[in-house]
Amino acid sequence: MKFYDCKTAPSPRRVRVFLAEKGIELETVQVDLGSGEQFSDAFRKLNPECVVPVLELDNGVCISEVLAICHYLEELHPEPALLGTTPEESAAVLMWNGKVEQLGLWAMAEAFRNATKGLTNNALPGPDPYPQIPELADRGRKRVGRFFERLDGQLAVNEYVAGDFYSMADISAMVVVDFAAWIKISIPDSAENLARWYASVSKRPSAAA
Numbered sequence: 001m002k003f004y005d006c007k008t009a010p011s012p013r014r015v016r017v018f019l020a021e022k023g024i025e026l027e028t029v030q031v032d033l034g035s036g037e038q039f040s041d042a043f044r045k046l047n048p049e050c051v052v053p054v055l056e057l058d059n060g061v062c063i064s065e066v067l068a069i070c071h072y073l074e075e076l077h078p079e080p081a082l083l084g085t086t087p088e089e090s091a092a093v094l095m096w097n098g099k100v101e102q103l104g105l106w107a108m109a110e111a112f113r114n115a116t117k118g119l120t121n122n123a124l125p126g127p128d129p130y131p132q133i134p135e136l137a138d139r140g141r142k143r144v145g146r147f148f149e150r151l152d153g154q155l156a157v158n159e160y161v162a163g164d165f166y167s168m169a170d171i172s173a174m175v176v177v178d179f180a181a182w183i184k185i186s187i188p189d190s191a192e193n194l195a196r197w198y199a200s201v202s203k204r205p206s207a208a209a
Helices: 009-024 040-048 066-076 087-113 135-156 169-182 193-201
Strands: 002-005 028-031 052-058
Touching: 002 009, 009 066, 009 169, 040 169, 052 066, 066 169, 087 135, 087 169, 135 169, 135 193
Parallel strands: 002 028
Antiparallel strands: 002 052
16 A cells, blocks of 8 residues: 655644554655645546545555545554444544534634635645635634634543544544644633643654654
8 A cells, every 4th residue: 555645734644643553554655735746647646636645555546535544544453443442432533523624624724725825826725726815714713713612622521532532533633733833823721621632642652643
């Protein structure tokens, strides 16, 4: 298998942390997003959406969504379980990973992509050009703040995002918090539960992936 990555992008980092937690090593190909390598004919054959990450299987099949890649890898390497060990746990992980993406990651992307100079005509990921809308950057920042409040409430009654066990939802949430630092959004002083959790997950060896 080959893993198509970009060290500076948040989405493939989620897979890298997942791999590190599993102790899985894959042949890795770095895709230079800054130079537009994702728009090349060669990469479009792997993923017409022109985004990373992509996992290319030995038979040539390509998997191009973070959760799909992680689900595939979990099926091959079930321990340690990062997508739950029971139907209830799995549902909780998928639910909270979805909330983290919708309320956190998408909000961060909205704020970042609509305010970064190098993305003037690429406000949305993918092959089609879309101009930036400054108002969306402002809205994205507000949404990130609200997401931090929501996550702090969840962590007031749970050790980890999806319950009392570390999971894919924690990986995604940690990456969102780190991504927020790119536009100078930090955990609010009032979010003590979120700060406690973030300090804990950031100390895991996989966080350096």
